Amino acid sequence: MIRKVLLLAREFVDDESVSEYVKSLAMFLADRGIEVHIVCFSSSPEEAMLGEKIHVHRVPFMIHGDSLFNWSMLMNNELKRRSREIFEGPGFDIVHGNDWVTSTSAISIAKFTEKPLIVTIHSTEKERGFSTKHSGMISDMEWWLTYEAGCVVSNNERTYSSLKHDLQLPEEKIRLISPLEEGWEARVLEIYEKSSGPAAVQMPQTIK
Amino acid sequence: MTTWEFPPFKVGGIGSHCHDLSKTLAAKGHDVHILTYGDKPSDEDEDGVSIHRVPSTYAPDTISWSMFLSHQMEKKAIELNKEERFDVVHAHDWMMVPAGVGIKKLLDIPLVFTLHSTEKGRSGIHNSYTKMINDLEWYGTYEAKEIITVGQDFYNEVRGLFNVPEDKIHYIKNGVDISKFDTNKTEVERSDYASDWEKIVLFVGRLSHQKGIDYLLGAVPGVLKQHPDTKFVIAGGGALDHYKSMAYRIGIAHKTYFTGYLPEDSLISLFKKADLTVAPSIYEPFGIVALESAAARTATVGSYVGGLKETIIHESTGLHSYPAHIQSLCDQINRSMWDEDWRKWMGSNARKMVEKDYTWDKIARWTTGVYGKAIGMWE
Numbered sequence: 001m002i003r004k005v006l007l008l009a010r011e012f013v014d015d016e017s018v019s020e021y022v023k024s025l026a027m028f029l030a031d032r033g034i035e036v037h038i039v040c041f042s043s044s045p046e047e048a049m050l051g052e053k054i055h056v057h058r059v060p061f062m063i064h065g066d067s068l069f070n071w072s073m074l075m076n077n078e079l080k081r082r083s084r085e086i087f088e089g090p091g092f093d094i095v096h097g098n099d100w101v102t103s104t105s106a107i108s109i110a111k112f113t114e115k116p117l118i119v120t121i122h123s124t125e126k127e128r129g130f131s132t133k134h135s136g137m138i139s140d141m142e143w144w145l146t147y148e149a150g151c152v153v154s155n156n157e158r159t160y161s162s163l164k165h166d167l168q169l170p171e172e173k174i175r176l177i178s179p180l181e182e183g184w185e186a187r188v189l190e191i192y193e194k195s196s197g198p199a200a201v202q203m204p205q206t207i208k
Numbered sequence: 209m210t211t212w213e214f215p216p217f218k219v220g221g222i223g224s225h226c227h228d229l230s231k232t233l234a235a236k237g238h239d240v241h242i243l244t245y246g247d248k249p250s251d252e253d254e255d256g257v258s259i260h261r262v263p264s265t266y267a268p269d270t271i272s273w274s275m276f277l278s279h280q281m282e283k284k285a286i287e288l289n290k291e292e293r294f295d296v297v298h299a300h301d302w303m304m305v306p307a308g309v310g311i312k313k314l315l316d317i318p319l320v321f322t323l324h325s326t327e328k329g330r331s332g333i334h335n336s337y338t339k340m341i342n343d344l345e346w347y348g349t350y351e352a353k354e355i356i357t358v359g360q361d362f363y364n365e366v367r368g369l370f371n372v373p374e375d376k377i378h379y380i381k382n383g384v385d386i387s388k389f390d391t392n393k394t395e396v397e398r399s400d401y402a403s404d405w406e407k408i409v410l411f412v413g414r415l416s417h418q419k420g421i422d423y424l425l426g427a428v429p430g431v432l433k434q435h436p437d438t439k440f441v442i443a444g445g446g447a448l449d450h451y452k453s454m455a456y457r458i459g460i461a462h463k464t465y466f467t468g469y470l471p472e473d474s475l476i477s478l479f480k481k482a483d484l485t486v487a488p489s490i491y492e493p494f495g496i497v498a499l500e501s502a503a504a505r506t507a508t509v510g511s512y513v514g515g516l517k518e519t520i521i522h523e524s525t526g527l528h529s530y531p532a533h534i535q536s537l538c539d540q541i542n543r544s545m546w547d548e549d550w551r552k553w554m555g556s557n558a559r560k561m562v563e564k565d566y567t568w569d570k571i572a573r574w575t576t577g578v579y580g581k582a583i584g585m586w587e
Contacts, residue, residue: 063347066271066340073275073306074347081313088316104279108314111286133268137276140265144279 002192004035004092006083006109008102010072012040012056018098018122021155021179026054028185037092039082039105041075057082069134072101079105087113094118094192100125100138103145110148116195118188119149124162143167150195153177153188210281210297210304210311212274214244214259221382221496222300222324224472228385231255232572241288243281243307260284270303271340278307285311296320296579302327302341305348312351318582321352323366329491330418346370349377353582356575358382359515362493378578381518382494383568389480389503394473398481401465402439407545409438410482410506412475412497413489415446420488420511423534425451427488428460430538435545438463443478445469479504484544484551487516490532495519498526499566502558507551509540525558 009022026036030053042058050056059078065071083105086092096118097106110117125138132138146152146167152174154160160176163169177187209230213223230240234256246261253259262280267273285294285307298320299308305321312319327333327341349355349370355377357363363379366372402408409431413419421442431438440460442451445468455464470478479485485501487510494515498508502525510516511531520526527544530536544551580586 063343065343066336069272070275070340073272073279074309077306077309077313080310084314084316104282104310108279108282108286108310111283112314134272137265137267137272140276 002029002034002093002189002196004037004090005029005094005096005192006086006092006115007036007038008079008083008095008097008106008109009038009040010099010101011042012038012058021120021122022098023050024179025185025188026050029189030054032189034189035090037083037086037090039079039086041078055086057086067132067134068101069132069137073104076102076105080108083109084112093196096120096192097145097149098122100141100145103141107145107148116192117149118151118153118191118195119145120153120155121146121159121163122155123159124166126162126166127158139166146173149173151175151191153191155179209240209300210243210278210307211300212245212277212303214242214261217245221494225324225382226300228383228568229572229575230257232568233576236572236576238576239292241294243284245277260288269337271337271344274303275306278304278310281307282310282314286314289315296582298322298579299348299352300324302344302348305344305351308348309351318353319348319351320354320356320578320582321348322356322358323348323362323493324358325362325491325493326365326369328369329365329493352376354378354578356380356578358494360518361514365493365514378574380571380574380578381566382496382499382515383566383571384496384499384503384562385568386503386562388472389476389500392473392476392480394477396474396477396481401441401467401478401481403437406437406439407435407483408478408481409440409541409545410478410485410501411440411442411444411488412479412485412500413444413487415442415444415448415451418489418491419444420490420532421451422454423490423532423537424486424488425454425458425460425464426534427538427541428455428463429458430535431541431545432460432463434542438545440464441467441478441482443467443470443475476500476504479506482506483548484509484541485526486537486541487511487520488529488531488537489513489516492516498558499562501526502555502562505552505555505559507544507554507558509537509544511537521557521561523554525554525561527554 012019029036036054039057045060046058048056059082061075061078095110095115098120125135177184211226215227234240240257242259250261264277297311300322301324308319333342349372357366455461485506485508487497492514498519501508508526510520512528513531522528527540529540
């Protein structure tokens, strides 16, 4: 039984694809009585409510850093802190990370709390063209994130194929769920339920 | 305790520092775990200290390399914490700031942060990369419950540079393991370094501008004028070719011997065989060289800068020269070379000083005090 879910995202703003994905999912879960905690970065921190069941925790981080990779690695410390505080307070049953930018917090929080880790990869670094000096490391981070996850959700065929071939993920660990299709959120919830229920054993936790 | 380097893999002084500190803490009954880098994962126990090595990945620069390593360390810390909860996480220098802060925030335990030097002192802040390192150092001091600095001058530098409140910053000197000097079995052949009639003046350190090697080479001709039978032995890696060619251009190549990188036991033997050690640094947060030399009963001529202000007592355990001042360095080396008895007397005073003030036992006690303060034991 899923009561509370932790959603990790780089940011939670209007008209941004990952944010919209997180928002639709959160609203669907909230409609089914599930409490949702969205933890993300924002330069203007706030604790807000979206409806009655969705808690949005925007955490600040002051160092801009010399690159996206280094910024993200440090910023994730704040996501870890806020998530740990939520775990100690209301708690959660599932950790759901989005893209490599949330890797270290998603992995560490799932390990720390011993809760199932679900990850949505919106696109891989390989798809984005391997265009920065940190691309190799970002790809490594994606490998670790999807390796540690119990189940990886991809939004389209292209990402599915990249997960399978570039990150060597076994097919049984990947679900292709297009957010353009009606009722996609229900399929994500189904994964949550399978991951935390007795059927969780069917989800391979460690495959190398 | 997180440190990117730990013996037998080491480049600088942080590895030895963590080794000696953790060993002494373990001997006092503390349960010490070291998280450090290794090319493959391993867990071992040594002298009562649990050493856990985790790998990093290929990285385009040291900052991102240490970030990646930090995350691997953090995962290891979570695993270990499930067996037995940690009371405190102790990170050393900027490379371990991401790991230290991550573990602090995740496990909700206080962070103790030791700074051994700053980027501003080492190379200056002149681009986005060095700025990021400077930011990481600041971030470490900001997130730390308690900060340890290794020198009195350096304490003031860190306080001023990062605006650290006085009640959370401490000065704990570095130590030297005297027993290593007393039981060292390796003997280097003196004749490999100098002729029998030559006196050895020893420089130990990375060959870089910060260590003042330029000023030393500049001072050599003036010393040779008064003491022609002097050999300058320069031990350390770094910009070897640059300084070799500089020695050649000055015309002192035959009186300088560059050994390149030397293992620790050979260095200890060299310290004992040297007639004098020189530490002409222009920036030196602590100045361990003067203490190592002291442990080997060899006096040091060093710049009056940073930690060397304390680790050398002028005309008692060695001599001070003005930093970045060739003539002053030359004069002080010459002064000490005239009188062998005086030099030996200063060497034995230096040894007494380290026996009294720089033992790991004392340092471990002070460090435990800081840990106690971090976990609120004295409140």
